[in-house]
Amino acid sequence: MGLRSLLLHAWAYRKDLALIIALSMLGSAASLSIPWLAARLLGGVIEIRSDQLALMVVLLIVALIIFTGLRITSALVSGVVGSKIEADFREDIYAHVQRLPLGFFDHNRQGDLLALLTWEVSRLSAFLSSTLTSVPAALMTGAGALVILFVLDPLLAFLLPVLLPLYYVTLKVVGRRLRTLATQVQQAEANVFAIAEEDLEMLPAIKAFAREKVRLATYRKVVNKARRLKIHEQKIYAVMGPTLTLITSLAAVVLLLFAYQGVVSDRMSMTELFSFLFYATLLTGPVGSLADLYGQLNSARGTLERLHHVLREAPEPGYANARNNRRFRGWITFSNVWFSYRDRDDTLRDLNLEISAGEIVALVGDNGAGKSTIVKLLLGFYLPREGEIRLDGTDVRDVSLRQLRRSIGYVPQRPLLHNGTVKDNLVLGLKDISEQDVERACRLAQAHDFITRLPKGYATRIGDHGVRLSGGQRQRIALARALLSDPPILVLDEATSMYDLEGEAAFVEACQNALLGRTVILITHRPASLALADRILTISDGEIVGEEMRNSYNSESAAPSLATSMDRSKGRKF
Ligand SMILES: Nc1ncnc2c1ncn2[C@@H]1O[C@H](COP(=O)(O)OP(=O)(O)OP(=O)(O)O)[C@@H](O)[C@H]1O
Numbered sequence: 001m002g003l004r005s006l007l008l009h010a011w012a013y014r015k016d017l018a019l020i021i022a023l024s025m026l027g028s029a030a031s032l033s034i035p036w037l038a039a040r041l042l043g044g045v046i047e048i049r050s051d052q053l054a055l056m057v058v059l060l061i062v063a064l065i066i067f068t069g070l071r072i073t074s075a076l077v078s079g080v081v082g083s084k085i086e087a088d089f090r091e092d093i094y095a096h097v098q099r100l101p102l103g104f105f106d107h108n109r110q111g112d113l114l115a116l117l118t119w120e121v122s123r124l125s126a127f128l129s130s131t132l133t134s135v136p137a138a139l140m141t142g143a144g145a146l147v148i149l150f151v152l153d154p155l156l157a158f159l160l161p162v163l164l165p166l167y168y169v170t171l172k173v174v175g176r177r178l179r180t181l182a183t184q185v186q187q188a189e190a191n192v193f194a195i196a197e198e199d200l201e202m203l204p205a206i207k208a209f210a211r212e213k214v215r216l217a218t219y220r221k222v223v224n225k226a227r228r229l230k231i232h233e234q235k236i237y238a239v240m241g242p243t244l245t246l247i248t249s250l251a252a253v254v255l256l257l258f259a260y261q262g263v264v265s266d267r268m269s270m271t272e273l274f275s276f277l278f279y280a281t282l283l284t285g286p287v288g289s290l291a292d293l294y295g296q297l298n299s300a301r302g303t304l305e306r307l308h309h310v311l312r313e314a315p316e317p318g319y320a321n322a323r324n325n326r327r328f329r330g331w332i333t334f335s336n337v338w339f340s341y342r343d344r345d346d347t348l349r350d351l352n353l354e355i356s357a358g359e360i361v362a363l364v365g366d367n368g369a370g371k372s373t374i375v376k377l378l379l380g381f382y383l384p385r386e387g388e389i390r391l392d393g394t395d396v397r398d399v400s401l402r403q404l405r406r407s408i409g410y411v412p413q414r415p416l417l418h419n420g421t422v423k424d425n426l427v428l429g430l431k432d433i434s435e436q437d438v439e440r441a442c443r444l445a446q447a448h449d450f451i452t453r454l455p456k457g458y459a460t461r462i463g464d465h466g467v468r469l470s471g472g473q474r475q476r477i478a479l480a481r482a483l484l485s486d487p488p489i490l491v492l493d494e495a496t497s498m499y500d501l502e503g504e505a506a507f508v509e510a511c512q513n514a515l516l517g518r519t520v521i522l523i524t525h526r527p528a529s530l531a532l533a534d535r536i537l538t539i540s541d542g543e544i545v546g547e548e549m550r551n552s553y554n555s556e557s558a559a560p561s562l563a564t565s566m567d568r569s570k571g572r573k574f
Pocket residue numbers: 106341342344347365366367368369370371372373374413
């Protein structure tokens with residue numbers, strides 16, 4: 001995303017931005033009248049001509065009030081528009097980030113994304129709504145002042161071209177260095193953000209292993225790197241802005257000398273001399289702000305590069321697929337599936353697997369064998385390199401991702417909970433869920449009893465990632481959440497690994513009925529949970545190396561129970 005694409009993005013706000021530009025240009029017009037009026041007033045005072053003094057005072061006050069009013073209005077409008085652009089930007093980027101495949105997050109730091117979504121986007125919006133929009137007015141003021149100076153004494157025309165090469169050389173010399181520096185500063189600042197974010201999340205481990213000093217040293221290192229780079233950058237700006245202003249001021253002094261010659265030779269009145277002085281001073285303002293613009297442009301480019309890195313990433317395929325209201329039965333097939341994570345050897349090798357609708361299959365095998373990967377592929381989190389995954393005979397690539405995922409109740413190994421109440425975590429944004437449904441799912445997951453013993457029951461807040469709950473309690477909530485949406489397929493990835501034996505036995509007992517008619521993939525090593533399985537598959541090194549039939553599963557018998565399940569889906573009974 002370059003400056004051009006930023007401008008294309010800004011096109012959506014053209015009316016608002018045009019209003020800010022118009023207001024600041026009107027302000028610039030008012031500012032151009034002030035030196036003229038002030039010079040006439042001063043000229044009148046010095047030459048003791050009282051004829052137009054009163055008029056000049058009134059006009060000057062009016063011009064000053066108009067100028068101030070316009071500046072206030074344009075600052076207000078620019079603040080409002082800037083916030084609007086910022087909010088839209090954040091929402092767009094967030095929506096895009098949400099749709100990115102999980103593989104993207106395996107290789108990008110959360111902290112970098114957070115920095116981008118927060119302060120980097122704020123700065124970019126401010127750049128668009130206030131810095132860029134001030135350029136036309138600055139140009140107008142500068143050009144206006146120049147023209148008036150020309151009109152006052154055309155001789156000056158010969159001096160002006162001298163300014164341009166000086167200006168150009170100064171910008172060129174420092175510009176290249178500033179550009180790389182701006183990117184480095186942004187990177188360093190994002191690092192500070194990312195390390196802080198990571199450490200806050202890791203704090204219990206940092207404390208447990210008494211690594212506070214080491215982590216503080218790492219943090220100090222990135223903070224100092226950012227500080228050094230910023231000081232370097234500020235030094236350049238500190239020199240560049242005033243140097244450019246000095247060039248302009250020196251030129252103004254030379255202009256004044258010429259003007260003085262004009263007064264001496266009676267070519268110019270005192271009023272015109274003051275006009276010279278004031279317009280030459282007015283000229284330094286836009287020069288300074290254009291130099292500032294140059295600096296901010298470099299910073300904005302850094303953010304744009306990082307934004308481009310995120311926005312060029314393609315969203316997960318499958319969002320656009322048409323949805324239909326079909327409820328899947330839960331017949332799953334993997335045919336000759338090969339898969340490897342980025343920069344890794346094959347995790348799944350020519351995997352063939354069929355799970356009938358209503359069947360309960362347990363996947364067992366060593367750590368890292370590829371069990372979770374199988375379900376991540378089924379959920380469409382990652383795409384197979386070769387082979388096909390089908391649901392009820394339809395290639396999952398042709399199913400809408402939302403529909404696919406809503407058909408699967410997924411309980412991951414690590415329960416993912418947020419800082420809200422127990423109920424918020426259970427419903428996770430779903431609106432039309434009754435209290436009874438919530439309670440039923442919780443009873444099934446053996447969560448209801450402990451929840452009612454919490455200080456505020458279902459309304460108890462559980463802290464960041466559910467930190468105020470035990471590991472087993474978190475798992476029970478995650479399981480209840482999956483059961484709540486009544487999906488035809490349930491994936492339980494070590495979902496009861498932290499349950500106490502009694503809790504697990506009660507869950508298995510309660511499941512005998514509840515899981516009937518659903519396709520269930522259990523990843524577990526726990527004997528009690530294995531007892532639920534109709535079939536146990538052993539996975540080793542990405543391949544199925546063993547199969548054991550357990551309960552007498554009969555696909556024919558799945559049909560009636562499935563119907564029962566579908567009926568249940570309406571009344572949400574388990
Ligand atoms: N996001 C990832 N990026 C790269 N490699 C990964 C990623 N996730 C898993 N792996 C690797 O893929 C392999 C299979 O991992 P997977 O999580 O499927 O194993 P598993 O059988 O579920 O193991 P466990 O019983 O320990 O949960 C492992 O070698 C693991 O290191």
